[in-house]
Amino acid sequence: MEPLINDKYTDNPNERVLDSVIEKRNAGSRVVGMYCGYAPVEIVRAIGATPVFLCAFSRKTIPEAETVLPSNLCPLIKSSFGFIKTDTCPYYALSEAIIGETTCDGKKKMFELIGHIKPTHVMDLPQIPEEKEALTAWTTMVGKLKTFLEKTFGSEISDDRIEAEIKETNYKNRLMNDLFGYMAHNPPLISWNELNDVFGLEYVSNSGELKHLLDGIRVKLDQRLSKGEFVGNTGAPRVLVSGCPVGGDALKVFKAIEEAGGVVVAMEACSGMKGYSIVIDEDTGDPVSALARAYLKIPCSCMTPNQRRFDMLDAMIDRFRPDAVIDVILQACHSYNVESYRIEEHVRGKHGLSFLKVETDFTESDRAMIRTRMQALFENI
Ligand code: SF4
Numbered sequence: 001m002e003p004l005i006n007d008k009y010t011d012n013p014n015e016r017v018l019d020s021v022i023e024k025r026n027a028g029s030r031v032v033g034m035y036c037g038y039a040p041v042e043i044v045r046a047i048g049a050t051p052v053f054l055c056a057f058s059r060k061t062i063p064e065a066e067t068v069l070p071s072n073l074c075p076l077i078k079s080s081f082g083f084i085k086t087d088t089c090p091y092y093a094l095s096e097a098i099i100g101e102t103t104c105d106g107k108k109k110m111f112e113l114i115g116h117i118k119p120t121h122v123m124d125l126p127q128i129p130e131e132k133e134a135l136t137a138w139t140t141m142v143g144k145l146k147t148f149l150e151k152t153f154g155s156e157i158s159d160d161r162i163e164a165e166i167k168e169t170n171y172k173n174r175l176m177n178d179l180f181g182y183m184a185h186n187p188p189l190i191s192w193n194e195l196n197d198v199f200g201l202e203y204v205s206n207s208g209e210l211k212h213l214l215d216g217i218r219v220k221l222d223q224r225l226s227k228g229e230f231v232g233n234t235g236a237p238r239v240l241v242s243g244c245p246v247g248g249d250a251l252k253v254f255k256a257i258e259e260a261g262g263v264v265v266a267m268e269a270c271s272g273m274k275g276y277s278i279v280i281d282e283d284t285g286d287p288v289s290a291l292a293r294a295y296l297k298i299p300c301s302c303m304t305p306n307q308r309r310f311d312m313l314d315a316m317i318d319r320f321r322p323d324a325v326i327d328v329i330l331q332a333c334h335s336y337n338v339e340s341y342r343i344e345e346h347v348r349g350k351h352g353l354s355f356l357k358v359e360t361d362f363t364e365s366d367r368a369m370i371r372t373r374m375q376a377l378f379e380n381i
């Protein structure tokens with residue numbers, strides 16, 4: 001099949017994103033490093049900075065991280081700390097400010113170890129989102145992020161600029177959700193790794209650039225449909241992948257799904273479609289509060305209770321019609337691991353779907369075993 005993005009980076013899409021950030025930095029944009037979906041990118045963009053997500057998905061940096069961090073910690077935290085310790089994350093090197101959040105204990109404590117290197121701001125995330133005090137506290141935190149960026153970069157962020165970025169995000173999210181329709185198609189027309197390339201570019205594009213990119217991609221996807229070119233084999237089990245963020249060396253799980261004969265039709269995690277479900281109120285006159293309301297609804301397992309994740313899964317199952325849900329749990333991620341029990345009950349009980357929990361890390365040692373478990377799962381569909 002013809003590549004959806006056909007340029008000099010086709011074989012190395014990570015370079016495409018990095019070069020785009022370097023280009024923006026050379027053109028005068030500040031760069032702000034981020035870790036998690038709870039930090040409102042609209043505030044970062046409103047000050048004219050480019051948000052980037054810091055490297056965190058390679059096993060290469062873990063041995064160095066383990067000279068400081070416990071080995072039985074989430075590989076994502078170890079990897080990101082290792083990148084900083086070995087000075088090998090190009091996005092961290094380009095960043096002039098870093099934003100963290102108090103989502104899980106390991107990440108929260110890791111920020112204490114890196115906070116002295118660059119201006120680092122940690123947002124205190126309330127974790128019982130339905131309490132009315134939670135919204136008040138989170139609104140204060142979003143306001144403090146604005147103040148941090150203003151002080152760090154020595155310029156003010158106007159409400160009008162934030163309002164404009166809110167509209168940008170809502171529009172971009174609508175564009176991305178339209179694109180997801182090609183994955184919902186049966187059989188799917190776009191693969192998980194093609195979608196990952198678009199996710200990478202979305203972060204460094206404005207809505208005009210994204211629309212231009214997606215217009216071109218849609219033409220190619222429509223051609224695939226008319227030629228009868230699909231992703232995966234006819235009748236391949238359709239898989240919704242949920243759970244912890246997945247990228248880099250953890251993509252072995254997606255590869256194992258394909259090797260076992262399945263096809264990925266939806267990606268629930270923050271590294272996938274979750275962030276694009278946000279809808280932010282426009283033109284309220286109080287954009288900081290509007291951002292706080294929208295972001296506090298992100299259904300991460302650090303929240304309790306986390307009913308919105310179940311609601312989101314219901315909507316995704318209705319739209320993408322999977323045969324199975326595979327819940328990816330990174331080693332020592334207790335909140336996603338504990339929540340997995342209820343996710344299994346939910347997808348089996350309410351939707352009658354097959355379910356598999358895959359607890360893994362960034363090594364290759366369990367790849368064959370994961371593939372075998374998936375083969376067994378798919379044989380029973
Ligand atoms: S899974 Fe939770 S902690 Fe991790 S990036 Fe997503 S929102 Fe943040």
Ligand code: SF4
Pocket residue numbers: 074075076077103104105106107244245330332333334335336
């Ligand atoms: S995967 Fe889990 S343990 Fe790892 S950083 Fe995210 S929330 Fe924390």
